[in-house]
Amino acid sequence: MAPNVVVLMGPAGAGKTTVGERLAESLGWPFADADAFHPASNVEKMRRGEGLTDADRAPWLAALREAVRATLARGDHLVLACSALRRSYREALVPPDAPSGAVRFAYLHVSRAELARRLATRVGHYAPPSLLDSQLATLEEPAPEEGIAWIDGERPVPDVVAALVALLRG
Template structure:
């Protein structure tokens, strides 16, 4: 599906999808990613697990990451995605992937099977969700910095934008329908 579709892309045959669930902190990436992984029978990976300890410490202290901080994280995450792509194993990854450059890096690693699911929501809702969260290193005061960094999906990026405030079953059904639609399309 072009221009915002999920599912199999042209030219990747029966390759299972690699799905990157992206959005700002508080958008529900982990919850949605785990649910879609179960729904599609794919492995799930939490992108936060690939951050070096220095990044976690910096965010815990209330400091936003910059591109230099994110570089080792993106390399590690891209390596994990590349391994799944080369093994022709489907995968769901929850990670912020806020900038187009970050998404391009993981897309290169995932190849034609990679699709994005962008969970969009407003600042106030994100701040509220993060402030109520326990046991996570990301403080609510960093939500604004994420919105400042955020570059929403562009029309040429293979993915789907979803309302992060919509009910989980509704979003899962929307993704499932997009994947089924793409699966019906004949290959090259």
């Protein structure tokens, strides 16, 4: 079964938004960036260079799960860019009544050096490059039993999108 929702995950700088926008365009699906779902208190905390706690993330994850639930209830599709750094966060994004395979995760794997390079040149985002260490400390890379596709996020964006499209149609 082809998924209704694809979640592109990884730490800040992995390319989730860039790849997600292009993937959504390629598939003809809507795109959403999880950053837009953060409450103002989380945005201010990150703007100050402070990492988020699980308590900070709880309402954010609940809002994202609701967006996924509503998408599935409509029988619609969505490409969601979301860090989903821990397994528990990934589990929280999937509504308990979601049909098996309706939500598919893809991990954009990027080296620490490349993440740092990208964040140093990123413009217009509230989260400063200093949050990278916090993101990497929180990251639980997907284990094989999670069934999450690992995608080389250092390849050119068109190649990453093509790999994702092939995976989804495969």
